[in-house]
Amino acid sequence: MWSLLRSMWGVFLHAFHRRVTIQYPEEKAILPPRYRGRIVLSRDPDGGERCVACNLCAVVCPTACISLQATEDEHGRRYPEFFRINFSRCIFCGYCEEACPTYAIQLTPDFEMGEYRRQNLVYEKDDLMIAGPGKYPDYNFWRVAGVAIGDKGKGVAEREAPPTDVHSLMP
Amino acid sequence: MINLYPLLIIAAVLFVVLNLAGGLIWVERRLLALWQDRYGPNRVGPFGLGQVVADSVKLFTKEDWIPPFADKAAFVLAPAVVVATSLLAFAVIPFAAGFVVADLSIGILFLLAMSSLGVYSVVLAGWSSNNKYALLGGLRAAAQMLSYEVFMGLSLMGVVVLAGSFRITDIVNAQRHMWYVIPQFAGFVLFFIAGVAETRRLPFDLAEAESELIAGFHSEYSGMKFGMFFVGEYIGVILISAMLTLLYFGGWLGPVLPAPVWFGIKTLFFICVFILLRGALPRPRFDQLMSWGWKVLLPLALVNLLITGAFVLAGV
Numbered sequence: 051m052w053s054l055l056r057s058m059w060g061v062f063l064h065a066f067h068r069r070v071t072i073q074y075p076e077e078k079a080i081l082p083p084r085y086r087g088r089i090v091l092s093r094d095p096d097g098g099e100r101c102v103a104c105n106l107c108a109v110v111c112p113t114a115c116i117s118l119q120a121t122e123d124e125h126g127r128r129y130p131e132f133f134r135i136n137f138s139r140c141i142f143c144g145y146c147e148e149a150c151p152t153y154a155i156q157l158t159p160d161f162e163m164g165e166y167r168r169q170n171l172v173y174e175k176d177d178l179m180i181a182g183p184g185k186y187p188d189y190n191f192w193r194v195a196g197v198a199i200g201d202k203g204k205g206v207a208e209r210e211a212p213p214t215d216v217h218s219l220m221p
Numbered sequence: 222m223i224n225l226y227p228l229l230i231i232a233a234v235l236f237v238v239l240n241l242a243g244g245l246i247w248v249e250r251r252l253l254a255l256w257q258d259r260y261g262p263n264r265v266g267p268f269g270l271g272q273v274v275a276d277s278v279k280l281f282t283k284e285d286w287i288p289p290f291a292d293k294a295a296f297v298l299a300p301a302v303v304v305a306t307s308l309l310a311f312a313v314i315p316f317a318a319g320f321v322v323a324d325l326s327i328g329i330l331f332l333l334a335m336s337s338l339g340v341y342s343v344v345l346a347g348w349s350s351n352n353k354y355a356l357l358g359g360l361r362a363a364a365q366m367l368s369y370e371v372f373m374g375l376s377l378m379g380v381v382v383l384a385g386s387f388r389i390t391d392i393v394n395a396q397r398h399m400w401y402v403i404p405q406f407a408g409f410v411l412f413f414i415a416g417v418a419e420t421r422r423l424p425f426d427l428a429e430a431e432s433e434l435i436a437g438f439h440s441e442y443s444g445m446k447f448g449m450f451f452v453g454e455y456i457g458v459i460l461i462s463a464m465l466t467l468l469y470f471g472g473w474l475g476p477v478l479p480a481p482v483w484f485g486i487k488t489l490f491f492i493c494v495f496i497l498l499r500g501a502l503p504r505p506r507f508d509q510l511m512s513w514g515w516k517v518l519l520p521l522a523l524v525n526l527l528i529t530g531a532f533v534l535a536g537v
Contacts, residue, residue, distance in 0.1 A: 054502060061501035064256045071260050 085159035086142045092184035100154035103130040107146035107155050115139035133175040138168055152191040156184040230322050242455040247273050249496050256500045285444035295349035300446045303342035303453030310335035314463050315390050317473045317480035328389040333374050336419055340366040347438040358437025362428030368514040372522035373415035379408040379529040380468050393472035402469040407525045409469045416461035424502040462491035
């Protein structure tokens with residue numbers, strides 16, 4: 051009997067506690083920086099696009115919502131001709147971000163993507179591309195990987211070491 | 222020329238009670254939210270008061286479905302019974318001196334009879350639904366209300382002995398010098414417990430017990446028939462709160478403010494306690510409920526009556 055009265059009093063005291071509800075449309079929740087929301091394609095610090103159209107994100111995607119077509123520019127660099135994410139299927143698992151070798155594809159803390167037409171949830175490359183480098187401001191994939199210049203291959207120019215043979219790293 | 226005064230009172234009582242019952246939906250949700258550090262409905266209209274209108278529009282426009290396996294007549298009758306009996310009980314509730322539909326000389330007996338008839342609604346609903354969960358809910362309700370009815374009546378007898386009358390107006394007037402909650406504290410506690418059980422609200426909602434029996438006796442009900450059970454439950458809460466006020470807390474008696482305001486304030490206080498009970502207490506097991514009723518509360522009510530009677534006989 052005493053414990054019943056005590057718990058009633060305890061519940062009553064909650065009338066003077068702060069309410070934890072966030073009144074959403076007027077008041078926004080503070081999301082952590084690694085929140086997995088809307089997917090973007092980021093750029094180098096130089097402004098070039100990071101994506102090398104390796105298709106790893108499309109392969110790892112559990113709902114197969116990413117589709118892209120690789121193509122090459124005049125220097126032989128690969129880039130996506132089109133890059134399309136169907137956000138009506140995306141589950142925001144973040145596997146694409148983990149798979150990406152160039153930090154190109156990233157998830158951002160933005161979830162307000164509601165649409166009245168389902169077709170509008172299909173984002174094309176223009177919709178996905180952002181101006182900046184996203185979460186990795188200093189990373190430039192081509193500086194790390196090396197670039198072939200004209201008829202000189204990677205590591206052939208002066209003061210350059212030949213690139214590591216990746217097959218020698220295999221177990 | 223017919224006298225319009227009683228009709229006016231009937232209309233006023235119906236207006237106040239039915240509107241209050243509807244408004245209690247909002248009150249309950251806001252209060253529960255307050256005690257759970259939430260806001261509750263606050264979007265529709267000022268302070269979310271429009272939620273009541275929105276909910277009732279929703280209930281009225283829902284499909285009113287009667288399952289093909291149900292016993293149709295009893296199925297339709299059951300929700301009407303609970304509202305009718307609870308509203309009838311308000312006939313003897315005085316809101317102020319003289320402001321009462323029928324000041325019966327057996328007011329308390331009438332109240333007990335009406336609140337007991339309410340069990341028919343639950344049993345009929347459980348039986349006619351032809352659904353095993355509904356039937357279990359109905360059975361539980363019948364057992365619970367029968368066993369709590371017994372000491373509910375007995376706990377009230379202490380008040381009756383002190384006041385020397387079954388008429389509620391007399392009982393209130395006898396409390397001019399001292400509220401009966403002081404000499405009849407045990408009776409008050411017993412009646413409060415029995416009253417909560419009688420309205421089948423938490424922690425005594427074993428007839429409904431959504432975590433065990435889906436929704437108990439009204440599992441099969443939809444639309445406004447479900448709404449009637451809802452309204453009936455709230456009318457029951459108002460009724461028990463009004464009875465507590467009248468029999469133990471001096472009814473409309475109080476300084477400065479007009480009588481109906483005092484009655485309203487006290488009744489509203491008990492309604493809030495009902496909601497607090499719902500927010501704070503867990504549901505007991507069914508066998509615990511029964512053994513509490515018969516082995517603890519009934520003997521206590523008898524002892525209380527015995528002692529009160531002895532004091533009255535001794536002329537203290």
